[in-house]
Amino acid sequence: MQSLTKPKRSRIRSSALESGRRSLRNQSKKETAAAWPAARWKNLWGCFDNVNAQWEIDHIVEWLQEQLRTTGTNGLVAGLSGGLDSSVTAQLIKRAAGTHSLGIIMPIHSNPEDALDAEAAAKAAGLRFYTLDLSSEHSSIMDASFAALHSLGVDKHPRMADANLRARLRMSALYVAANALGYLVVGTDNAAEFFTGYFTKFGDGACDILPLAEFTKSEVRELGQALGVPAQILQRAPSAGLWEGQTDEGEMGLSYAVIDDYLKGRPVPSDEKERIERMHKNTEHKRSLPPIYHRR
Numbered sequence: 001m002q003s004l005t006k007p008k009r010s011r012i013r014s015s016a017l018e019s020g021r022r023s024l025r026n027q028s029k030k031e032t033a034a035a036w037p038a039a040r041w042k043n044l045w046g047c048f049d050n051v052n053a054q055w056e057i058d059h060i061v062e063w064l065q066e067q068l069r070t071t072g073t074n075g076l077v078a079g080l081s082g083g084l085d086s087s088v089t090a091q092l093i094k095r096a097a098g099t100h101s102l103g104i105i106m107p108i109h110s111n112p113e114d115a116l117d118a119e120a121a122a123k124a125a126g127l128r129f130y131t132l133d134l135s136s137e138h139s140s141i142m143d144a145s146f147a148a149l150h151s152l153g154v155d156k157h158p159r160m161a162d163a164n165l166r167a168r169l170r171m172s173a174l175y176v177a178a179n180a181l182g183y184l185v186v187g188t189d190n191a192a193e194f195f196t197g198y199f200t201k202f203g204d205g206a207c208d209i210l211p212l213a214e215f216t217k218s219e220v221r222e223l224g225q226a227l228g229v230p231a232q233i234l235q236r237a238p239s240a241g242l243w244e245g246q247t248d249e250g251e252m253g254l255s256y257a258v259i260d261d262y263l264k265g266r267p268v269p270s271d272e273k274e275r276i277e278r279m280h281k282n283t284e285h286k287r288s289l290p291p292i293y294h295r296r
Contacts (some may be wrong), residue, residue, distance in 0.1 A: 051219050053226035060211050064096035067184060067209050074182035075100030079170050080129060082117030084233055085188040085212060088220055091127040091227040092211060093186055103129035104177060105224070106170045108138045120230045134169045139164060167203025184208040191216045192259040196276060197283020198252055205286055216263055217256035236292070252279075 064076065076093040080086045080103040093101040103125075104117040115131065122129040142165065146157055171185075178185045187207030189199050194213040199205040213219055224234050236246050249255050254272060262268050262276050 003211070051222050052095050053222045056215075056219075057095075057226060060092055061096045063207070064092060064186075064211060068097065071184060071188055071208075073184050075102065075184075077104065077174055077178050077181070077183045078101070078186040078188060079174055080105045080118040080122055081188075082114040082121065082233065084217075084224055084229065085193075085220055086118070086192055087124075087229045087233045088224045088227060089120035089188045089212065090121050090127050091224075091229065093140050094125045094127045096098040098238065099128070100183070101127055102181070102183065103127045103178060104174060105129060105131040106134050106173055107131070108134045108166045108169065110135075117230070117233055117236070118289055121233055124228055124230050132173055134166075134173065138162075138165060141169075164200045164203055167200035168206075171206045178208075185210065187213075189213055190220050191263055192256050194287070195263060196252065196254075196259065196279040197286045198279075201286045216260035218260050286294060 066262075068074075068076070076097045078086060078089045078093055080090055082105075086103075090103050093103075103122045105115055105122075107115050119129070119131075142162060145161075146154075165253065174185050185207045187204065187210040189204065189210060190212050191214055193199050194210070215223065221234060237249070254275060258268050258272050259276060262273060266274075
């Protein structure tokens with residue numbers, strides 16, 4: 001695996017912003033993103049006036065290769081949904097690990113167009129992939145669980161129980177492949193999703209490494225354009241495919257553009273600012289290990 005030569009960067013940054021970013025990077029590696037307050041996230045992303053997509057791609061690939069070296073693992077695997085983030089991840093893991101990379105498409109009562117887009121993303125990246133339909137497994141668990149709950153007098157069928165099970169089944173399938181092959185599971189969450197907690201705990205939020213968690217949605221789209229992600233994926237409305245007609249922005253009640261602006265330290269309407277910060281606070285448990293009772 002080759003070490004990359006740093007190309008000339010086109011970022012426009014003030015000395016103060018450059019100093020701030022360097023200071024953040026130099027802080028203890030033991031400090032996790034989960035412990036960072038909102039102001040530091042905004043400072044981190046606010047350091048960038050524009051993105052040199054190719055520079056970022058080269059260094060993400062180098063970082064992925066370094067993760068393989070330091071962990072002694074054989075390759076990289078990611079779930080492919082047909083959306084932008086997973087399509088960008090497909091391109092990155094293929095560049096980093098070559099034939100030791102794998103994509104898995106896991107429909108669960110899904111729109112067939114999602115699988116077609118996922119296949120297009122894998123083929124555009126030249127990535128090995130297979131399809132594993134988990135619809136029957138999902139139905140079996142849901143039916144059995146709610147039959148048992150009904151016997152206890154519980155008549156509700158929460159939509160989020162259905163949606164979260166989908167994400168957790170997919171991650172279980174990814175780890176089956178990862179364990180069999182000695183691969184790392186690569187998560188696909190972007191900065192907006194990670195900061196607001198817009199992911200399923202122990203579902204799509206469960207992974208070994210996160211290459212895109214410091215990139216806003218608009219920046220991920222720029223990476224996708226530079227990587228050659230198919231146009232229909234670049235242009236489609238972001239959706240986790242959790243139910244018919246579901247979109248990320250509709251479920252969050254926020255646009256990615258607003259969240260991106262917030263993360264970059266730009267002004268956003270006060271009500272949306274409050275909603276973003278409330279989401280971040282309420283989902284802190286998703287970015288942290290479980291609390292441990294300490295014996296006395």
